[in-house]
Amino acid sequence: MNDVLLLARTHILTALRERVTLFWFLVFPVFLLVILSLIFGQIGQQGEITFDVSLVNFDASTTSVFSGMIEGVFENLAQSDTADEEPLFALRHPEADEDLASFLAAELTAVRRGRRAAVIVIPEGFGHEIERRVVSSGAPGGSSSTDDLPLTLYYSEGNAASNMAVSIIKQVLAGVNREILARSGRFDRTIAIEASSTWVGSESGGTVYVDFLLPGIILMGFFTNSLFGIPGAILFSRDQRVLRRYWVTPLSVPRYLGGLSIGHLALCALQFGILLVVGRFGLGSTVSFASLSAALHLLLAAATFMAFGFLIASLAQTANAGMAVANILNMPMMFLSGLFFPITGLPVFIRAIVYVNPVTYLADGLRAAVGVESGVFPTALVIAVPLGWIALSTGVASWRLRWDVAR
Amino acid sequence: MGDSTLMRVTDLTKHYGDVRAVDGVSFAVPNAAVFTLLGPNGAGKTTTLEILEGIREADAGEIEIFGARLRHVDRATKQRMGVLLQEGNFEPYLKAREVITLFASFFRNARPVDEMLERVALTEKANTYVKHLSGGQKQRLAIGAALVNSPELVFLDEPTTGLDPQARRNVWSVVADLKSTGVAIVLTTHYMEEAEALSDLVCIMDNGKLIAEGSPRELAARLNQETIIEFAADGVQDDDLVPLHACCAAVRSGEDLVSVETENLVATMGSLLEWSKERDLPLANMTVRQPNLEDVFLSLTGRRLRE
Numbered sequence: 056m057n058d059v060l061l062l063a064r065t066h067i068l069t070a071l072r073e074r075v076t077l078f079w080f081l082v083f084p085v086f087l088l089v090i091l092s093l094i095f096g097q098i099g100q101q102g103e104i105t106f107d108v109s110l111v112n113f114d115a116s117t118t119s120v121f122s123g124m125i126e127g128v129f130e131n132l133a134q135s136d137t138a139d140e141e142p143l144f145a146l147r148h149p150e151a152d153e154d155l156a157s158f159l160a161a162e163l164t165a166v167r168r169g170r171r172a173a174v175i176v177i178p179e180g181f182g183h184e185i186e187r188r189v190v191s192s193g194a195p196g197g198s199s200s201t202d203d204l205p206l207t208l209y210y211s212e213g214n215a216a217s218n219m220a221v222s223i224i225k226q227v228l229a230g231v232n233r234e235i236l237a238r239s240g241r242f243d244r245t246i247a248i249e250a251s252s253t254w255v256g257s258e259s260g261g262t263v264y265v266d267f268l269l270p271g272i273i274l275m276g277f278f279t280n281s282l283f284g285i286p287g288a289i290l291f292s293r294d295q296r297v298l299r300r301y302w303v304t305p306l307s308v309p310r311y312l313g314g315l316s317i318g319h320l321a322l323c324a325l326q327f328g329i330l331l332v333v334g335r336f337g338l339g340s341t342v343s344f345a346s347l348s349a350a351l352h353l354l355l356a357a358a359t360f361m362a363f364g365f366l367i368a369s370l371a372q373t374a375n376a377g378m379a380v381a382n383i384l385n386m387p388m389m390f391l392s393g394l395f396f397p398i399t400g401l402p403v404f405i406r407a408i409v410y411v412n413p414v415t416y417l418a419d420g421l422r423a424a425v426g427v428e429s430g431v432f433p434t435a436l437v438i439a440v441p442l443g444w445i446a447l448s449t450g451v452a453s454w455r456l457r458w459d460v461a462r
Numbered sequence: 463m464g465d466s467t468l469m470r471v472t473d474l475t476k477h478y479g480d481v482r483a484v485d486g487v488s489f490a491v492p493n494a495a496v497f498t499l500l501g502p503n504g505a506g507k508t509t510t511l512e513i514l515e516g517i518r519e520a521d522a523g524e525i526e527i528f529g530a531r532l533r534h535v536d537r538a539t540k541q542r543m544g545v546l547l548q549e550g551n552f553e554p555y556l557k558a559r560e561v562i563t564l565f566a567s568f569f570r571n572a573r574p575v576d577e578m579l580e581r582v583a584l585t586e587k588a589n590t591y592v593k594h595l596s597g598g599q600k601q602r603l604a605i606g607a608a609l610v611n612s613p614e615l616v617f618l619d620e621p622t623t624g625l626d627p628q629a630r631r632n633v634w635s636v637v638a639d640l641k642s643t644g645v646a647i648v649l650t651t652h653y654m655e656e657a658e659a660l661s662d663l664v665c666i667m668d669n670g671k672l673i674a675e676g677s678p679r680e681l682a683a684r685l686n687q688e689t690i691i692e693f694a695a696d697g698v699q700d701d702d703l704v705p706l707h708a709c710c711a712a713v714r715s716g717e718d719l720v721s722v723e724t725e726n727l728v729a730t731m732g733s734l735l736e737w738s739k740e741r742d743l744p745l746a747n748m749t750v751r752q753p754n755l756e757d758v759f760l761s762l763t764g765r766r767l768r769e
Contacts, residue, residue: 058567065553065564072555072591295551300607303515303545303617304568305537459517 058306062314066288067321079283080326084276085333091272092265092338106172106220109147109162111155119182121235125206128231129175129224143223147171166211172220174209181205189239266342267428269334270421271394273353276326278360278389278414281319282381285364288315289456290374298458308458316361323357348424352437356417359441363413366448369456394418413444466492468615468646469514474523476509483509484520485670491615491646492663496637499650500657500755501667502765507650508548510667511619514648515545527615541570544613546604548620548650554593558584558603561592562610569611582606582636598629605636616640618649622656634660654756666759673762682753685761691722691730693748702741709733723753 070076110129114122133146149158165171184205208224210217292298301311327344334340344353367384371377391405392414401409409415420437423430430437469491476484484506491497499507512518514525516535525532527539535543552561559575566572579585582602587595595603601621608616618637622630637660640647651657657664658678666674666681674681695718703720710722710730724730727750738745760766 058564061564061567065556065560068560069553069555292553296547296549297551297553299517299547300550300552300565300604301568302517303540303543303547304565305540306568307537 059310059314059317062311063316063318063321066315066318069288070284070318070322076284076287080276080280080322081329083279084272084326084330087275088265088268088272088330088333089338091268105142105145106216106223107147107170108144108172108220108224109158109165109174110177111149111159111162111174112177113155113179114177114181119186121182121185122177123182125175125177125181125228125231128227132227144220163209166209166217169211169217172210172217173224175224176207176209178205178207185235189235265334265338265340267422269330269338269340269342270425270427271418272334273327273330274356274414274418274421275389275394276330277323277353277357279385280323280326281357281360281364282367282385283364283378284319284322285315285361286368286371286377286381287374288319289365289368290371290377293458293460294374296460299460302459319361319364320357323353327353342425342427344425346424349421352417352421352424355438355441356421359413359417359444362445362448362452365452365456369452369454372461388412388414391415392418413441416440468493468528469648470526471510471514472524472526474510474513474525475521476506476513476518477521482670484513487523487667487670487672489665489672489675491648493646494641494644495662496641496647496649496660498657498661498664499648499667500652500654500661500664500759501650502652502759505667506670507667508619511617511648511650515543515547515617516540541611542614544608544611544616546608546616546618546621548623550604552592552600552603552607554591556592557589558592558595558599559588561603562606565607566610571612572610573612578606578610581609583632598625598632601625601629601633605633609640614645616645616647618647620650620652622651622653630656654754654759657755664755666755666762668759668763674758678755681755681758685723685753685757689724689727689730689750690753690757691724691727691734691748691750692719694718694744694746695720696744696746698743702743705737706733723757 070080108129110126112122112126115126129144129146133142133144135142147162149155159174159176162171162174166174206228208221210221212218289298298311331344334342344350367377367380371380387408391401391408392412393409394414416432416437419428419430419432420434422428423437467490471490472488474484474487475482487506487510489497499505499510501507509518513520514527514535516539519534525535527535528542530539532539556564559579562575562578566575566578576585579588582605584599584602584606587599592600592603605621618633621633621637625633634656637647637649649657649660661678664674664676664678664681665672674684676684698720706722710724710733722730722734734745737743756766
């Protein structure tokens, strides 16, 4: 076997024989795939999750029907249709003789502490205000937005369940809004444009969470494998003076890099194969990677992350510093990319990170290529941004990377 | 370059900032000989070797190896060289056989892997991970990797540092074997006895410069001393030594040893015994020996090799 292939074999063998590497390389991605699928795979299946929501009606004594209608809608949603199904909401009301203001204060504290998903407040005069709007010229007919309803929703921004509950409540209110408009004659149901979003898998009708997740986990595997594996291989070998032994032989740096790269890509392929088998046969994923587009996206991802590994290796003085840099970049780059969760409603400064992050485009491109999402970014951008990172990383690395210990 | 010279180095210079690690060093390495760079730590031996091994660039100077003048040691030259680094490791999770196989792949004319394993007595450890080998076994593996291409010129940088006596003797026998097959060896060491036992030619280095060159016997002969008497310095004060200056060529007192150099052993012994009786000093652990490279270094620099 020639030197490049033997160096590739060396990289593979040392990665697979070291338990710590093996854990992060294989066990952790598989573990994450299984855990996330089991936890979040249930979301969206009706009745599996119940949100704790409070409703305070300051407008109960009014003669208007609207306040009671809103309350009725949510009470309806708090009841299950069948015995074995949990309702969407667990609705809390103040006791008959309880002071509404102090009940509200207590519930707001509960939201802040994460014990309640949201609080819906119907303010005093709500019913009459709606009546006024429906009858008067300033009717809500111009828009079906829930913002026009003077209802107040309290929720906790940092709480996923809270965010989810609020978006469901808003959808419910939008439905109510439309109903009001229809009944008041300002909304013609027959000409309304109905929009619905449905995930479409490549083979089955609805995409399950594992199909959304699997491409993300595969990319995560490639990413951590490169982020730690490449600088680890180069810097530890350099600092431990393993590389020195190579440089006193006729072996050249390009041939060493060739071996390392082939070994690394082979490890990525192995990782991909194992995750695919676990996803398909263990978790029922139906997503198919058997297309040229998917293969090219996977290769682009592996190459981008590998170049990124070289960049990190060139920025760190020592192996330990390299691992620290990799650690610092690992979590933000993975989570601010839509790898595990769709990126929606993020603050602007975080979105800026998302948009320079190559993982974002690779995740988007791969999901589009395998058909679990339609893809947010144009194909040219999905290819151009990672290629830009490859150029930048290899440029910096070839300029800065030292191949021998500093004297 | 004459037929018998394999490598010639002229005015080799290497700076690290203001430090002149190698300062205008010139020497020639003959065929089938052991050429030793001897000197204390930091003398510039390793830097000199690293330049000749091709892992550092010299700031100035000329290198001529296998008849070719080089600014930098190239890959074609490395095909014919073998290098045992002072500090070097292998991938800890490779097996001994895999290491030799890998290194064999770097060379055009490598020996069979099994032959190399047998030569360094690691056949039984062929399937053991590097991390599980002992210090001596790792050194033998390194020698195996360094010799896998049957080199014509071998660099051994401090090959026995940190090894136990048995492992050290194994290395010595490898050096003797190589020499007997016509291989030229460039050795660095700070062990005087190693240089004496193995070398045909010794260059003594200090502070980046060559300060003496010759065979061990020639170098020792330059001292014009015939005998050195040493004894333990327990209880000996500096004042006690004053009377001895009258009878002996040189008297030095180290931390634990008094050393007396003389051309007239019989007379000096008589004086010493008298001195000992007068001052009630025991002359404990007294030895009488010929001068060695350590004494050469001491007389040239005023310091011991391992200070």
